[in-house]
Amino acid sequence: MRHLACPKLGALFLSLFLVAFATLAQAASPNGVLLVAFGTSMEEAKPALDQVGKAFEKAYPNTPVVWAYTSDIIRKKLAEEGKPVFSVREALDHCAREGIVNLRVQSLHVSVGEEFSQLQRLLVRYLASNPGRFNEVWLGHPLLESTQDLDDVVDAVIANLPKDRKAEDAVVLMGHGNDRGPGDITLAHVACAFQDKDRNVYLATVEGANGFDAVLEKIKASGAKKVYLQPFMVVAGDHANNDLAGDEDDSWASLLKAQGLQVEANLIGLGQIPGVQAVFVRHAKESTDELANPKKIF
Numbered sequence: 001m002r003h004l005a006c007p008k009l010g011a012l013f014l015s016l017f018l019v020a021f022a023t024l025a026q027a028a029s030p031n032g033v034l035l036v037a038f039g040t041s042m043e044e045a046k047p048a049l050d051q052v053g054k055a056f057e058k059a060y061p062n063t064p065v066v067w068a069y070t071s072d073i074i075r076k077k078l079a080e081e082g083k084p085v086f087s088v089r090e091a092l093d094h095c096a097r098e099g100i101v102n103l104r105v106q107s108l109h110v111s112v113g114e115e116f117s118q119l120q121r122l123l124v125r126y127l128a129s130n131p132g133r134f135n136e137v138w139l140g141h142p143l144l145e146s147t148q149d150l151d152d153v154v155d156a157v158i159a160n161l162p163k164d165r166k167a168e169d170a171v172v173l174m175g176h177g178n179d180r181g182p183g184d185i186t187l188a189h190v191a192c193a194f195q196d197k198d199r200n201v202y203l204a205t206v207e208g209a210n211g212f213d214a215v216l217e218k219i220k221a222s223g224a225k226k227v228y229l230q231p232f233m234v235v236a237g238d239h240a241n242n243d244l245a246g247d248e249d250d251s252w253a254s255l256l257k258a259q260g261l262q263v264e265a266n267l268i269g270l271g272q273i274p275g276v277q278a279v280f281v282r283h284a285k286e287s288t289d290e291l292a293n294p295k296k297i298f
């Protein structure tokens with residue numbers, strides 16, 4: 001009798017175990033990806049971030065992808081509109097609550113500037129004050145930190161310029177720039193890299209040291225008749241729509257038009273360029289900065 005009942009009971013326990021296991025596996029993934037962007041409050045700019053998110057979902061199947069914005073101003077605005085987005089601290093709390101213990105944090109900033117430095121400091125402080133909350137936290141660096149990144153990004157941007165742009169047409173890319181930190185040095189180098197690949201592609205920044213005046217002089221001297229404008233920022237947000245392509249007298253579009261040049265704005269963010277998405281994914285995959293275990297750092 002006992003021998004006959006055993007297989008049935010065994011099967012029952014096995015199926016119960018499988019159901020419980022499947023439920024657990026569905027409820028919590030030990031691995032997660034946290035994407036950290038400056039953020040945008042403009043609905044039209046959002047596709048750039050969404051497309052980066054999709055690239056990460058493809059690169060990390062069955063892994064939750066969580067978002068955080070580093071800009072307090074943008075998060076406040078979105079919260080007021082009923083569209084809250086996590087801060088980095090809130091996102092880390094959320095990941096921990098969801099049972100994520102191995103986390104890949106990827107910065108979606110363009111260069112190692114103020115925003116990234118803040119992210120780095122915040123992560124280290126968070127992990128120090130919450131020991132054991134995560135097993136591993138890897139930090140992937142911003143878009144541009146190696147010569148390979150520079151080559152990949154410059155090639156990807158040039159390959160994605162509007163199809164009807166002729167070789168003699170100028171292209172002006174608007175980077176952000178920083179008043180402090182090494183971001184401006186990176187962007188100055190990026191400007192040179194574009195010039196090396198295509199003499200008619202210029203980069204200047206809306207803030208920081210690489211201003212537009214010098215580029216405007218070069219374009220006047222070049223004899224170009226038409227200028228394409230494009231942001232060199234992850235999203236085509238406020239700066240792209242106003243400082244670059246807006247109607248105000250001091251927008252770059254207005255300054256170029258005042259010189260009699262024909263201007264066409266191509267308002268796509270870097271995040272919409274597949275080759276750029278690939279660099280962010282590569283940085284997440286190749287990150288060697290594991291911040292959860294101080295032993296490994298010091």
Ligand code: CO
Nearest residue numbers: 176206207239
């Ligand atoms: Co700004």
